[in-house]
Amino acid sequence: MPQHSNVRPIEVVLVSGTELAEPLGLLEESLRDGEPVSATFAERFRGAVEAGDLEVLAAREQDRVVGVAVLAYRLSVSAAGPFASIEDLYVRPGARRRGAGSALLEKVGERCAARGVSYVEAQVEEDEAEAFYAALGYEREPGVRVLSRSLAVVDPPPERS
Secondary structure, three states: OOOOOOOOOOEEEEEOHHHOHHHHHHHHHHHOOOOOOOHHHHHHHHHHHHHOOEEEEEEEEOOEEEEEEEEEEEEEOOOOEEEEEEEEEEEOHHHOOOOHHHHHHHHHHHHHHHOOOOOEEEOOOOHHHHHHHHHOOOOOOOOOOOOOOOOOOOOOOOOOO
């Protein structure tokens, strides 16, 4: 599809721990109906990004974040190596079908390759999301079922100094 000269391409950047406000705000707006995460969670999230356990990718168009992907990295005994999961991926409705989601997933592949990750997974709830991932080479895992259980959250004791 040809690009018009007045349309800027989507740029996907790796977000540092100090630049999380805008991408996190977009996720709060879309995935939490605008409800902000707690300051404690935001600090833990920043810490995980700074430690390299999470990576946040932001798709920018005309200096505005239009999409975000959050990658979590873990070791897998069954894979005998590192693997990644796409914890969150969201593109603003007005920016959909213009390449932001595809650009995010392309960058996911680049980041995983750079970290020696040969397996990345995404869990989806909607048929449209499944079709999007499938169009970009993601496949259904045969025999895999996702089970979940809600647990009561107990505030951890304060840290001693």
